[in-house]
Amino acid sequence: xENVEQHPSTLSVQEGDSAVIKCTYxxxxxxxxxxxxxxxxxxxxxxxxxxxxxxEKKDQRIAVTLxxxxxxxxxxxxxxxxxxxxxxxxxxxxxxxxxxxxxxGTRLTVIP
Amino acid sequence: xxxxxxxxxxxxxxxxxxxxxxxxxHMGHRAMYWYKQKAKKPPELMFVYSYEKLSIxxxxxxxxxxxxxxxxxxxxxxxxxxxxxxxxxxxxxSGTGTTQNSxxxxxxGTRLTVT
Numbered sequence: 001x002e003n004v005e006q007h008p009s010t011l012s013v014q015e016g017d018s019a020v021i022k023c024t025y026x027x028x029x030x031x032x033x034x035x036x037x038x039x040x041x042x043x044x045x046x047x048x049x050x051x052x053x054x055x056e057k058k059d060q061r062i063a064v065t066l067x068x069x070x071x072x073x074x075x076x077x078x079x080x081x082x083x084x085x086x087x088x089x090x091x092x093x094x095x096x097x098x099x100x101x102x103x104x105g106t107r108l109t110v111i112p
Numbered sequence: 113x114x115x116x117x118x119x120x121x122x123x124x125x126x127x128x129x130x131x132x133x134x135x136x137x138h139m140g141h142r143a144m145y146w147y148k149q150k151a152k153k154p155p156e157l158m159f160v161y162s163y164e165k166l167s168i169x170x171x172x173x174x175x176x177x178x179x180x181x182x183x184x185x186x187x188x189x190x191x192x193x194x195x196x197x198x199x200x201x202x203x204x205x206s207g208t209g210t211t212q213n214s215x216x217x218x219x220x221g222t223r224l225t226v227t
Binding site for chain 1: 217
């Protein structure tokens with residue numbers, strides 16, 4: 001089955017700096033890569049996703065890049081704000097929402 | 113706020129109790145899920161319902177019994193749980209088409225403590 005590795009496990013940045021979280025996957029047939037943000041006391045919320053037919057996708061301060069050859073994808077957050085502090089999970093799937101394999105999570109802390 | 117609503121938000125139960133977790137969505141999604149999440153870990157899939165029929169059971173112990181009464185509701189019946197079952201239980205829903213139209217939407221979970 002799929003194996004998703006996520007790094008780093010913790011990340012602290014100063015407010016206004018950029019944050020990058022990286023994930024690698026093992027199944028070359030995976031074609032869907034969502035990112036979830038989980039705030040304290042809440043469920044994971046989808047923040048951005050990418051499919052294997054594109055290499056990059058942006059939504060305001062958030063971007064995701066995908067390198068299918070190397071089997072890795074990354075989340076980039078620019079101009080970080082304290083409200084970006086949360087745990088971020090990457091995931092990969094070959095069939096969609098019914099078969100997501102999650103990474104181990106990254107706890108991001110934005111220091112005001 | 114999430115469009116997947118879970119009740120109760122917190123639940124404490126003894127090992128001999130029977131309780132139920134409830135989940136509701138009104139997004140017209142025909143796939144619904146139960147996940148279990150331990151502290152500092154990613155969500156782990158337990159069950160998937162598609163069109164109100166159980167399609168995936170990830171070898172979950174029988175003390176957890178899912179039920180999908182209709183396309184908007186999902187229940188998880190709990191009986192004779194163990195302290196190690198204490199966790200955040202997350203409900204989720206999605207469409208059943210291509211990934212283009214069917215990302216996974218989570219509720220905020222039920223925090224379960226088994227004493």
